Amino acid sequence: MIPARPLPAAPAHDRRPPRPAPDRARAHPAPTPPEPTGHAAASTSPTPAGATSAGETEHQVTRAHDVAERWIPGTAGGTTTAPADQQTAGHAPESATRPATAAAPPAATATAAAPARPAAQETRAGVSGAPRAATVGLATGLLDAYAPGDARFFASPTRTLLAHGVRAEVPHDERPLPRRVAETLEARRAAGDPAPLVVGAVPFDQDAPAALAVPETARWAPPLAEDPLIALPAAAPEATRWQIRPVPEPAVYGDAVAEAVRRMKRGDFSKVVLARTLELTAPAGTDATAAPDLPGLLQRLARRDPTGYTFAVPTGPGRTLLGASPELLVSRRGDRVVANPLAGSVPRSPDLAEDVRRAAALLESAKDLHEHAVVVDAVRDALAPYCADLAVPAQPTLVRTAAMWHLSTTVTGRLAEPRASALELACALHPTPAVCGTPTGTARHVIRELEPFDRGMYSGVVGWGDADGDGEWVVTIRCAEADRGSLRLYAGAGIVAASTPEAETAETGAKFRTFLHAVGADQ
Secondary structure, three states: OOOOOOOOOOOEOOEOOOOOOOOOOOOOOOOOOOOOOOOOOOOOOOOOOOOOOOOOOOOOOOOHHHHOOOOOOOOOOOOOOOOHHHOEOOEOEOOOOOOOOOOOOOOOOOOOOOOOOOOOEEEEOOOOOOOEOOOOOHHHHHHHHOOOOOOEEEEOOOOEEEEEOOOEEOOOOOOOHHHHHHHHHHHHHHOOOOOOEEEEEEOOOOOOOOEEEEOOEEEEEOOHHHOHHHHOOOOOOOOOOOEEEEEOOHHHHHHHHHHHHHHHHHOOOOEEEEEEEEEEEOOOOOOOOOOOOHHHHHHHHHHHOOOOEEEEEEEEOOEEEEEEEOOEEEEEEOOEEEEOOEEEEEEOOOOHHHHHHHHHHHHHOHHHHHHHHHHHHHHHHHHHHHEEEEEOOOOOEEEEOOOEEEEEOOEEEEEOOOOOOHHHHHHHHOOOOOOOEEOHHHHHHHHHHHOOOOOOOOOOEEEEEEOOOOEEEEEOOOEEEEEOOEEEEEEEEEEOOOOOHHHHHHHHHHHOHHHHHHHOOOO
16 A cells, blocks of 8 residues: 655645755665665755866756666676677676676776777667676767767666667557557567667657657667766857747746636646747858757757756657756666656756755745645656555655756655556656646646647657666656757746746746757857
């Protein structure tokens, strides 16, 4: 029996939620002991927004994958060796099933003369290889090798993946998406692919076509954060005078927020997530068919936050979805499942004292804690039917990116038999109240009415899954879709009865910073 968490009361002036004790770490209970990963715990002296100290990464607070072992799909119970010409002296292949207590190899030190890059493990026909010890240049080598077209890049706190080609596409028909994916992967396995995987994106509207494919080749490496070369700065974006058009205009977005608040106070629904976009087009006089520098964009996104979830996948002819999401929807390895809902946010400040004050205030905000609890309860309710055990912490922690503070809860569980696949779990969770609202049906209707654009892949799901059901799927936020000479940036905010148009407009503006910085439009 999985107990229900009590829902915090709606905001009230005479009531303040308890603040977690500052003198001790707030651990996330898990069914099995977590693997030490070296991620730093929450600090009482956060780095100001946009700044990092030596050896520091953007996410310094407890991350979802701190409770999950690193693994490469399709290698359970054995070791797969890279081709002979890809062997690296001094780095023998490892088993995919590392002991949870295994210590990470010492990080190499980057010098002025960068060493030759060893080859990442490459697999043909979807056969994935076991990871080797973290090696200088392995993960960043895959990042450097990305080029738009048929390439699919995905980096998480547990691995880096670069896939090429299309062996099979997941069809769009009346069958549920998890079934279509499972049957596509089984067909590839029957055709001789020992461990096929699918990579790509699922739209906000699950009835719309997904962009999922079985690649011809897949190359795996350890996480970007374990590669010392990730600390080297990315090349600055070229000086470009982007033409920026907000859709809707900020004032119109504020009116939509006010209208949603009015309906919530009337009792129509309890939460809705409203988004807005920025459309960036190449300056007049340039080749309209010239695409933005997507490899450069990906480099800047990944190097700004190497412990997050960075992705770039094709979504149609000439279109690419890329971004740097802080939010894991769900991951699965064997019978272990992890979800990391984020809800309740505040923009960071370049002033250290103000940044600390904002972080502390977020942990005490009745409005944000209530919004977060709604999302966490929805995640618990969606996962409970699939799990024999489920652990939900009573209080959230903080996660920070370069631009935002977020309330974060890591939910961990052990799957019941028969085990649902990672994608099946993702579809059961999607869309959470963190990107849609509650009740879901009413929130969807309000979004269609008040947002003057089609979300497409924004606020959907992006990631990978294998034929055994393991995989990682993240929420498609902090993202943009590139279409030849244009970029469309997306940002949303959770609207509750206590929301104000000014605060939500400012929050979405802060969330645009990640991409505006990457394209040089924040100068």
